[in-house]
Amino acid sequence: xxxxxxxxxxxxxxxxxxxxxxxxxxxxxxxxxxxxxxxxxxxxxxxxxxxxxxxxxxxxxxxxxxxxxxxxxxxxxxxxxxxxxxxxxxxxxxxxxxxxxxxxxxxxxxxxxxxxxxxxxxxxxxxxxxxxxxxxxxxxxxxxxxxxxxxxxxxxxxxxxxxxxxxxxxxxxxxxxxxxxxxxxxxxxxxxxxxxxxxxxxxxxxxxxxxxxxxxxxxxxxxxxxxxxxxxxxxxxxxxxxxxxxxxxxxxxxxxxxxxxxxxxxxxxxxxxxxxxxxxxxxxxxxxxxxxxxxxxxxxxxxxxxxxxxxxxxxxxxxxxxxxxxxxxxxxxxxxx
Amino acid sequence: xxxxxxxxxxxxxxxxxxxxxxxxxxxxxxxxxxxxxxxxxxxxxxxxxxxxxxxxxxxxxxxxxxxxxxxxxxxxxxxxxxxxxxxxxxxxxxxxxxxxxxxxxxxxxxxxxxxxxxxxxxxxxxxxxxxxxxxxxxxxxxxxxxxxxxxxxxxxxxxxxxxxxxxxxxxxxxxxxxxxxxxxxxxxxxxxxxxxxxxxxxxxxxxxxxxxxxxxxxxxxxxxxxxxxxxxxxx
Numbered sequence: 001x002x003x004x005x006x007x008x009x010x011x012x013x014x015x016x017x018x019x020x021x022x023x024x025x026x027x028x029x030x031x032x033x034x035x036x037x038x039x040x041x042x043x044x045x046x047x048x049x050x051x052x053x054x055x056x057x058x059x060x061x062x063x064x065x066x067x068x069x070x071x072x073x074x075x076x077x078x079x080x081x082x083x084x085x086x087x088x089x090x091x092x093x094x095x096x097x098x099x100x101x102x103x104x105x106x107x108x109x110x111x112x113x114x115x116x117x118x119x120x121x122x123x124x125x126x127x128x129x130x131x132x133x134x135x136x137x138x139x140x141x142x143x144x145x146x147x148x149x150x151x152x153x154x155x156x157x158x159x160x161x162x163x164x165x166x167x168x169x170x171x172x173x174x175x176x177x178x179x180x181x182x183x184x185x186x187x188x189x190x191x192x193x194x195x196x197x198x199x200x201x202x203x204x205x206x207x208x209x210x211x212x213x214x215x216x217x218x219x220x221x222x223x224x225x226x227x228x229x230x231x232x233x234x235x236x237x238x239x240x241x242x243x244x245x246x247x248x249x250x251x252x253x254x255x256x257x258x259x260x261x262x263x264x265x266x267x268x269x270x271x272x273x274x275x276x277x278x279x280x281x282x283x284x285x286x287x288x289x290x291x292x293x294x295x296x297x298x299x300x301x302x303x304x305x306x307x308x309x310x311x312x313x314x315x316x317x318x319x320x321x322x323x324x325x326x327x328x329x330x331x332x333x334x335x336x337x
Numbered sequence: 338x339x340x341x342x343x344x345x346x347x348x349x350x351x352x353x354x355x356x357x358x359x360x361x362x363x364x365x366x367x368x369x370x371x372x373x374x375x376x377x378x379x380x381x382x383x384x385x386x387x388x389x390x391x392x393x394x395x396x397x398x399x400x401x402x403x404x405x406x407x408x409x410x411x412x413x414x415x416x417x418x419x420x421x422x423x424x425x426x427x428x429x430x431x432x433x434x435x436x437x438x439x440x441x442x443x444x445x446x447x448x449x450x451x452x453x454x455x456x457x458x459x460x461x462x463x464x465x466x467x468x469x470x471x472x473x474x475x476x477x478x479x480x481x482x483x484x485x486x487x488x489x490x491x492x493x494x495x496x497x498x499x500x501x502x503x504x505x506x507x508x509x510x511x512x513x514x515x516x517x518x519x520x521x522x523x524x525x526x527x528x529x530x531x532x533x534x535x536x537x538x539x540x541x542x543x544x545x546x547x548x549x550x551x552x553x554x555x556x557x558x559x560x561x562x563x564x565x566x567x568x569x570x571x572x
Contacts, residue, residue: 109486
């Protein structure tokens with residue numbers, strides 16, 4: 001379990017200080033895929049670097065499995081870091097070493113025997129699907145492949161916690177998908193606790209179970225992903241959850257009542273949802289806004305429906321939509337977004 | 338043309354070429370290589386210290402030590418080599434027992450070259466992506482491991498090309514050392530060309546120096562390029 005208690009971090013800058021993190025408290029249970037999301041400059045990267053003490057917090061504590069990391073000596077901390085490994089946006093592979101030697105690197109640091117290190121590294125590279133690239137150099141690989149090597153490297157020392165700092169931000173959407181499913185896969189197989197730092201809601205939706213939303217160095221919202229996604233409370237959460245254009249659609253004056261439909265991995269791509277609702281329940285809905293995408297055969301995203309008719313019609317529609325698994329529906333009143 | 342080769346000047350020049358050049362070339366090479374080697378032995382750790390000791394980097398070194406180190410390096414770099422040679426005479430005598438002769442010139446050459454090496458190493462190591470160093474730290478690397486396993490190996494191509502640059506520079510200095518006691522091609526060029534007006538001999542010595550620089554430079558560049566795994570073409 002990772003406990004972050006009243007953590008603050010200030011950086012000195014010319015003519016004063018900058019408060020990067022303000023009094024953050026989070027508890028991350030074992031085996032969770034925990035998302036930390038925020039805009040650039042929100043303090044995500046600083047926060048994740050405080051978790052393994054790459055940045056020393058100005059105040060507050062980070063406690064991992066009962067161990068207060070701030071109280072460890074440098075040598076103890078180095079030992080502990082083999083349990084909390086990290087992957088990065090820029091992959092950060094050693095460019096002068098081939099893949100196999102890159103994965104061996106943390107084992108070398110730990111004083112592992114060469115033969116064992118090579119065996120372990122080969123095994124891991126096979127696990128991430130690069131069994132045929134052992135002797136290739138990073139410069140010969142694509143971004144996605146480099147990130148796979150980085151993941152294999154991060155797993156070499158049998159860590160319990162994997163920190164992902166914008167690990168997919170430099171990758172194209174398809175490669176992002178494959179890296180995310182690899183992380184999910186490894187999480188399921190190895191029982192890792194994963195912390196995912198990102199600025200993309202789509203990443204959180206896809207693999208995280210819980211999420212904390214960070215804004216200007218503070219946690220503004222925290223909770224189960226589906227709930228935060230279905231009914232974001234804070235302004236920042238709304239900005240992240242609702243795509244552009246959504247607010248305008250709501251604010252436009254209309255006769256109809258509005259229903260927001262959230263697709264949270266629903267298998268809705270095969271069924272014509274709106275048409276079925278019209279036929280089965282006799283409810284006519286117009287789509288005022290939609291931003292959904294299909295990942296595999298699952299749909300994710302938001303839709304804003306306009307339904308004319310009385311209160312009854314609305315309730316009927318919401319009840320109908322809520323019966324479908326992984327879909328959340330609620331009425332939207334105009335005064336709040 | 339036949340007349341030219343028959344002339345006395347040319348004959349003496351050819352004689353000198355045969356009798357004195359092989360040894361002089363050998364002296365120049367060994368002085369250069371040895372001096373460069375010792376300069377690296379001293380300069381490399383200093384260069385590492387300059388980069389690793391910076392704030393927020395790998396080692397925690399008091400600021401004033403780095404400050405003094407920088408001053409010493411700048412000081413030695415700013416003294417013209419000929420003057421430096423004279424200034425370090427006492428040190429040369431202490432180490433080598435004499436201030437003249439080919440081996441004795443190694444001392445001032447090392448003193449002149451190690452600050453240069455330290456600066457070059459500094460610039461090579463600065464090229465290493467700081468994110469890679471952070472990554473190594475995140476994996477529990479100690480400062481020593483970061484220096485030995487990350488900073489130096491990652492900058493090998495750049496270090497090799499800077500060693501090449503050092504060799505060619507030291508070669509030039511070693512020729513200069515011929516003015517006051519040093520041996521090698523420089524001595525020949527000065528003794529025959531400057532003191533006895535045998536410009537032909539001087540010209541030959543200069544040509545030999547040019548060829549040596551060319552060889553060192555092209556071999557060094559080739560090794561540097563070959564060692565760089567970032568440039569490998571995708572298969």
